[in-house]
Amino acid sequence: MAVPTSIYQTSTGQYTATGDMPTYQIRAPTTALPQGVVMAASPGSLHSPQQLAEEATRKRELRLMKNREAAKECRRRKKEYVKCLESRVAVLEVQNKKLIEELETLKDICSPKTD
DNA sequence: TAACTATAACGTCAGTCAAG
DNA sequence: CTTGACTGACGTTATAGTTA
Numbered sequence: 071m072a073v074p075t076s077i078y079q080t081s082t083g084q085y086t087a088t089g090d091m092p093t094y095q096i097r098a099p100t101t102a103l104p105q106g107v108v109m110a111a112s113p114g115s116l117h118s119p120q121q122l123a124e125e126a127t128r129k130r131e132l133r134l135m136k137n138r139e140a141a142k143e144c145r146r147r148k149k150e151y152v153k154c155l156e157s158r159v160a161v162l163e164v165q166n167k168k169l170i171e172e173l174e175t176l177k178d179i180c181s182p183k184t185d
Numbered sequence: 186t187a188a189c190t191a192t193a194a195c196g197t198c199a200g201t202c203a204a205g
Numbered sequence: 206c207t208t209g210a211c212t213g214a215c216g217t218t219a220t221a222g223t224t225a
Binding site for chain 2: 076137141145
């Protein structure tokens with residue numbers, strides 16, 4: 071099943087906002103591990119099925135923990151992006167209102183008098 | 186006050202994509 | 206091809222507001 075890519079996602083995964091608003095490019099390499107993460111022993115030192123199972127479990131827990139953090143960060147960025155869009159909507163609505171008013175004024179000025 | 190509803194935040198899975 | 210980061214989708218949980 072194909073998962074549709076987000077309409078607000080660039081090819082590199084950053085959120086973008088068009089127009090005057092800032093562009094988010096905050097994807098940074100995550101080098102630091104969360105506290106409490108123990109690095110694996112080198113693969114060559116694993117032998118017994120017991121050790122292999124423990125290694126698999128450890129890898130899974132590490133993956134889940136990283137994904138947990140990634141999901142939090144992803145949601146935070148998305149919220150920020152939505153906020154950004156909302157404030158842009160507000161600005162454009164004000165702009166639009168002003169332009170409509172200006173248009174009405176110009177119409178009044180330019181329309182032939184009918185007395 | 187208990188039962189219900191709406192909403193937000195979360196954790197996990199599965200899929201995509203870019204880099205190596 | 207493999208791997209790691211990212212993110213949509215889904216189910217769960219917590220919390221606040223509403224109603225009988």
